[in-house]
Amino acid sequence: MNEIKLVFDEPKQRVKPPQHFSDLDPDGRKARAVELGIPAFRANQMAVHFFTHFNDEPDTWTDIPKDLRETLAKEFVPKLITLVRSVTTDSGKTRKDLWRLHDGVLVESVLMRYADRTTVCISSQAGCGMNCPFCATGQAGLTRNLTAGEITAQVVAAARICAAGELPGGETRLSNVVFMGMGEPMANYNSVMRSIRNITTAQPDGLGISARSVTLSTVGLVNGIEKLCDEGIPVTLAVSLHTPDDELRDTLVPINSRWKVREVLAAADKYEAKTGRRYSIEYALIRDINDQAWRADLLGRLLKNRNAHVNLIPLNPTPGSKWTASRPEDEAEFVRVLEGYKVAVTVRDTRGREIDGACGQLAASEIISEV
Numbered sequence: 001m002n003e004i005k006l007v008f009d010e011p012k013q014r015v016k017p018p019q020h021f022s023d024l025d026p027d028g029r030k031a032r033a034v035e036l037g038i039p040a041f042r043a044n045q046m047a048v049h050f051f052t053h054f055n056d057e058p059d060t061w062t063d064i065p066k067d068l069r070e071t072l073a074k075e076f077v078p079k080l081i082t083l084v085r086s087v088t089t090d091s092g093k094t095r096k097d098l099w100r101l102h103d104g105v106l107v108e109s110v111l112m113r114y115a116d117r118t119t120v121c122i123s124s125q126a127g128c129g130m131n132c133p134f135c136a137t138g139q140a141g142l143t144r145n146l147t148a149g150e151i152t153a154q155v156v157a158a159a160r161i162c163a164a165g166e167l168p169g170g171e172t173r174l175s176n177v178v179f180m181g182m183g184e185p186m187a188n189y190n191s192v193m194r195s196i197r198n199i200t201t202a203q204p205d206g207l208g209i210s211a212r213s214v215t216l217s218t219v220g221l222v223n224g225i226e227k228l229c230d231e232g233i234p235v236t237l238a239v240s241l242h243t244p245d246d247e248l249r250d251t252l253v254p255i256n257s258r259w260k261v262r263e264v265l266a267a268a269d270k271y272e273a274k275t276g277r278r279y280s281i282e283y284a285l286i287r288d289i290n291d292q293a294w295r296a297d298l299l300g301r302l303l304k305n306r307n308a309h310v311n312l313i314p315l316n317p318t319p320g321s322k323w324t325a326s327r328p329e330d331e332a333e334f335v336r337v338l339e340g341y342k343v344a345v346t347v348r349d350t351r352g353r354e355i356d357g358a359c360g361q362l363a364a365s366e367i368i369s370e371v
Contacts, residue, residue: 006254007129008187010144017102018078020149021046022156022198026205036075038068046077047204054160056153078102080153092168097157101126101150105143107182109154113167114349119176120158124151124192125183130219131254134286136318137182146183148194155199159207174207178215180238185216186224192216196233211235217282219255220264229274237271238280238311239264243290244299252290265302272307284313285326285334296334300341310338310345 021029021043029047030040045064049055056079058064058072073079081099084106088095093113100106107123128135129142158174165171177199179185185192200211217238218224225237241261243249249256259267268279281303285291303310312334314325326334331347338345 006131006258007142010125010142010188015103017080017147017150020080020147020153021050021077022149022152023147023194025194025197026201032076036071038071038076042068044204046072050077050156051198051205051207052203054156054163056156080147080150081107081157083157095161095167099154099157101146107146107150107154109158109181111158111161111167113169113172117175118162118167118172119178120155120174121178121181122151122154122158123181123183124179124185124188124195128183129187130184132219132252134252134284134315134318134321134323139318142183145188145191148191148198151191151195152198155195155207155209174209176213176215177209178217178238180215180217184219184221186218186221189224189227193231193233196235200233200235212277215280219253220259220267221255222259222263222267225264225267225271229271234275234277236277236280237268238282239268240282240284241299242282242284244295244302248290248295252286261302265306268308269306278307278309281308281310282313283310284315285331286315286323287326287330289323291326291330291334293330293333293337296337300338300343303338303343304341308343310343312345312347314347 024032026043026047029043033040033043042064045061049061055061056077058069058077061069061072064072081101084098084100086095086097095111097109097111098106099109105126107126109123110121112119112121123146125145126143127140128137130138132138155174155177161167162172162174179192196214196216198206199209199214200206202208211233212235215236215238216228217240219240228237240253241249241264242252244261246256246260249261271277272279283290283299299310312331314331315323317324335345335347
């Protein structure tokens with residue numbers, strides 16, 4: 001069998017993204033301000049504008065002198081993401097935004113309003129190096145990592161949309177953040193953790209979203225999960241398992257060639273023991289590939305004594321894919337078998353099917369339209 005290539009390191013870049021205020025921790029922001037000849041207290045003012053008012057336009061910060069605002073816009077709070085286009089579905093309650101970065105790279109985020117919460121799904125990389133064959137982003141390959149600022153900017157933009165009442169139902173608060181967009185978060189560990197601290201730190205130094213309302217997804221980079229155990233931030237860990245047997249997982253999730261199913265689950269157990277947080281098992285149901293009752297039985301036996309919750313995801317196929325979503329009767333049987341083992345299981349409310357909802361598809365269609 002041919003070895004599937006995995007990419008953990010981003011390609012060398014000719015031009016690095018500009019450093020941004022939110023790439024730094026609160027002390028680093030003050031130190032950088034002083035380097036620029038700006039009084040340290042101005043960093044606190046910037047934080048209020050950026051994290052409390054969701055304002056990333058320094059020229060509108062009227063409590064700061066005009067000449068200083070110009071310096072900030074160039075040197076400290078540069079524009080990191082620019083909206084290319086938005087598409088909506090679910091009567092406007094689901095909105096996918098396509099962002100262009102400073103170097104022309106495209107990434108996506110999806111904002112979803114539910115009855116009890118509003119969630120943004122964000123990207124941590126442009127593309128992905130994990131090469132999962134059923135994933136649009138994985139098939140595109142890895143272009144580069146996003147900076148902490150670029151990741152944070154997606155969340156700030158979502159919070160601004162919510163506060164401005166741009167979603168149906170009027171003004172609301174962004175309550176949840178999920179790292180399930182483009183990219184493998186654990187392969188961009190440092191920037192992702194800096195952005196998580198920006199998200200969870202109390203205002204005005206951060207967005208003040210509870211760590212328990214932040215979900216960090218991974219295909220199973222065990223070294224990253226083990227590092228996360230020591231961060232002291234009790235985010236929800238989600239493991240993209242997709243099958244309980246190593247033979248199929250070697251194909252569906254090629255990182256399995258490095259860390260097998262039991263190793264990944266052992267790392268997730270360690271995280272649960274350290275934080276007391278139940279973890280999620282993400283499982284995309286693919287017709288006649290991983291949706292057999294015997295695989296549900298194997299998964300149930302693996303999870304029956306673990307503090308885990310299974311999210312079954314009806315596959316949203318990529319254009320031209322040979323794979324599609326499971327039959328309703330097979331999905332129902334899969335759920336029944338898991339429940340027989342007393343494993344907590346839900347079938348995800350799949351948003352965004354009408355708008356190329358699978359991560360990477362909107363960016364791909366934009367690139368094609370420009371060719």
